Amino acid sequence: MLCGSSLAPPFNRTSPLFLFFIQMPSLSIFRNSSLTFHRPLLRYHSYLFAKPVHDIQAYELPMDRRAHLCCSAFSVTQQIHESSAMATNKVSNKSKKKVWWESPEGVLRIKLDMCSKHGDVVQALHLYDEARSNGVQLNQHHYNVLLYLCSSVKLNGNGVDENASSLCNNRGFEIFQQMIIDKVAPSEATFTNAARLALALEDPEMAFDLVKQMKGFNILPKLRSYGPALFGFCKKGMADRAYEVHAHMAESGVMPEELELSALLKLSADVKRADKVYEMLHRLRATVRQVTDSTVGVIEDWFKSEDASKIGEENWDTSKVREGIVMGGGGWHGQGWLGSGRWRAVRTQIDEKGVCHSCGEKLVCIDIDPGETENFATSLSNLACQREVKSNFVQFQEWLQQHGPFDAVVDGANLGLINQKTFSFYQLNTVAGKLRQMSPSKRLPLIVLHTSRVTGGPARNPNNRKFLEFWKKSGALYATPVGSNDDWYWLYAAVTCNCLLVTNDEMRDHLFQLLGTSFFPRWKEKHQVRLSVSRSGLTLHMPPPYSTVVQESENGSWHVPTITGDDLETPRQWLCATRARNKIHPF
Numbered sequence: 391m392l393c394g395s396s397l398a399p400p401f402n403r404t405s406p407l408f409l410f411f412i413q414m415p416s417l418s419i420f421r422n423s424s425l426t427f428h429r430p431l432l433r434y435h436s437y438l439f440a441k442p443v444h445d446i447q448a449y450e451l452p453m454d455r456r457a458h459l460c461c462s463a464f465s466v467t468q469q470i471h472e473s474s475a476m477a478t479n480k481v482s483n484k485s486k487k488k489v490w491w492e493s494p495e496g497v498l499r500i501k502l503d504m505c506s507k508h509g510d511v512v513q514a515l516h517l518y519d520e521a522r523s524n525g526v527q528l529n530q531h532h533y534n535v536l537l538y539l540c541s542s543v544k545l546n547g548n549g550v551d552e553n554a555s556s557l558c559n560n561r562g563f564e565i566f567q568q569m570i571i572d573k574v575a576p577s578e579a580t581f582t583n584a585a586r587l588a589l590a591l592e593d594p595e596m597a598f599d600l601v602k603q604m605k606g607f608n609i610l611p612k613l614r615s616y617g618p619a620l621f622g623f624c625k626k627g628m629a630d631r632a633y634e635v636h637a638h639m640a641e642s643g644v645m646p647e648e649l650e651l652s653a654l655l656k657l658s659a660d661v662k663r664a665d666k667v668y669e670m671l672h673r674l675r676a677t678v679r680q681v682t683d684s685t686v687g688v689i690e691d692w693f694k695s696e697d698a699s700k701i702g703e704e705n706w707d708t709s710k711v712r713e714g715i716v717m718g719g720g721g722w723h724g725q726g727w728l729g730s731g732r733w734r735a736v737r738t739q740i741d742e743k744g745v746c747h748s749c750g751e752k753l754v755c756i757d758i759d760p761g762e763t764e765n766f767a768t769s770l771s772n773l774a775c776q777r778e779v780k781s782n783f784v785q786f787q788e789w790l791q792q793h794g795p796f797d798a799v800v801d802g803a804n805l806g807l808i809n810q811k812t813f814s815f816y817q818l819n820t821v822a823g824k825l826r827q828m829s830p831s832k833r834l835p836l837i838v839l840h841t842s843r844v845t846g847g848p849a850r851n852p853n854n855r856k857f858l859e860f861w862k863k864s865g866a867l868y869a870t871p872v873g874s875n876d877d878w879y880w881l882y883a884a885v886t887c888n889c890l891l892v893t894n895d896e897m898r899d900h901l902f903q904l905l906g907t908s909f910f911p912r913w914k915e916k917h918q919v920r921l922s923v924s925r926s927g928l929t930l931h932m933p934p935p936y937s938t939v940v941q942e943s944e945n946g947s948w949h950v951p952t953i954t955g956d957d958l959e960t961p962r963q964w965l966c967a968t969r970a971r972n973k974i975h976p977f
């Protein structure tokens with residue numbers, strides 16, 4: 391719906407949000423607010439930016455324009471009643487939309503969107519004041535753009551002084567209050583932007599209260615909604631309140647990511663809550679797996695601290711620890727800090743067999759439950775059938791049943807172009823030959839190529855035709871149809887065959903994001919083979935024989951992997967944290 395302000399939940403003086411504001415006498419902006427509504431922004435201008443405020447007169451519509459446009463819409467609708475009902479609705483909706491976009495509300499939206507695009511809070515506030523004095527009715531989108539700009543002023547203006555920033559924040563709250571008075575239903579973005587305003591005022595309590603208000607409006611908070619409260623409490627060292635935010639996230643089904651967990655871990659270390667540091671390390675292990683350099687720094691600081699050396703069980707029950715490892719699927723036990731004394735925390739590397747260069751411990755390979763793979767294959771098939779021409783994909787599934795299973799699947803388009811200016815069938819054939827040698831059944835891998843690669847361009851070359859004919863005859867080539875995205879095909883084949891997938895595509899684009907983060911990264915780690923090309927020839931980089939995930943060993947040591955770039959030659963950095971006395975105790 392484009393027009394006006396929608397009123398989803400009943401918005402009256404007993405609504406939770408209204409009461410929330412009534413209960414906030416400390417905010418000066420709500421006192422004498424009627425005096426502030428039409429404050430011209432120009433007097434703030436010198437505080438804000440050096441550039442001149444745009445002349446908004448140029449955008450003004452005559453006051454009678456709206457009425458005129460409404461009449462036009464009516465007459466247009468009248469005329470088209472004579473044609474078919476469907477066409478009538480279509481044209482009518484189209485003309486209604488046109489009328490709205492040309493109304494003061496529509497024009498204001500276009501201008502505010504431009505302000506949003508350019509981060510121009512001064513102009514946005516100017517437009518707001520102008521719209522209010524002209525009686526233009528603002529809708530949810532208008533308000534959200536204004537709140538967004540007011541709450542992100544620090545981000546937009548380099549060198550914006552504190553006074554200017556706080557003026558914008560105050561005006562943001564004033565606008566938020568006006569939204570409530572105007573009974574415009576808020577959205578998740580409204581609350582999130584208001585929470586950001588609260589954070590700018592260094593008031594994480596208010597930011598948290600705002601998130602709690604969302605449920606009263608049947609709005610589900612997002613991860614970003616919690617940021618202001620969580621980071622605000624972390625910054626102030628208010629650990630218990632930060633843990634409450636964390637608990638509230640869990641209740642709302644919102645999963646914290648690395649940034650949030652890292653902040654909680656640092657806070658817990660700062661306030662000497664070793665149990666919470668332990669919990670956050672495990673949460674990073676379970677959800678983030680590999681961390682950025684900055685998080686490794688936080689973890690390293692913890693292990694090097696005096697507090698970390700003081701905690702830990704000296705005599706632990708080894709059978710319980712082993713039981714924990716089995717129950718957890720390997721790579722961790724969850725029985726708390728083991729050992730005693732100072733930790734030795736160093737940045738190191740893991741060799742190709744999974745042995746730590748620093749402590750000599752062998753990292754484990756965590757298995758994937760076959761049931762999980764099966765479920766993943768089903769959801770992959772459903773998604774592919776939605777995104778691709780269904781009959782084409784079903785035809786491929788049938789073909790795969792007849793010709794599979796394979797020991798490896800090759801993303802032909804990717805491999806034919808690695809280190810090559812034009813598509814190289816020769817390179818693809820060399821890779822296929824290497825995989826055939828490695829295959830237990832000495833079978834060629836499945837080569838997936840888009841049909842355009844099989845018929846046009848270099849495919850016309852007689853030598854290349856020979857490669858294609860050979861693969862085809864061996865039942866190792868599948869040409870995906872015109873209009874298809876071959877990514878779906880090679881990924882589905884590799885998952886259902888539970889075999890190696892050869893590609894240098896890091897699989898991070900939109901298609902792969904649809905697959906979620908709980909299973910796919912684990913599957914990829916165990917199945918993706920990459921190719922590097924050098925003067926000495928082609929090298930296939932097999933998946934590591936250990937899991938690249940935060941690991942807690944049986945004797946209480948920790949190994950934390952960092953995220954690496956795409957360069958295959960740069961080894962991954964790990965943090966190894968061990969201590970002299972964390973040997974397995976003979977219980």
Ligand SMILES: [Zn+2]
Nearest residue numbers: 746748749966
């Ligand atoms: Zn180690």
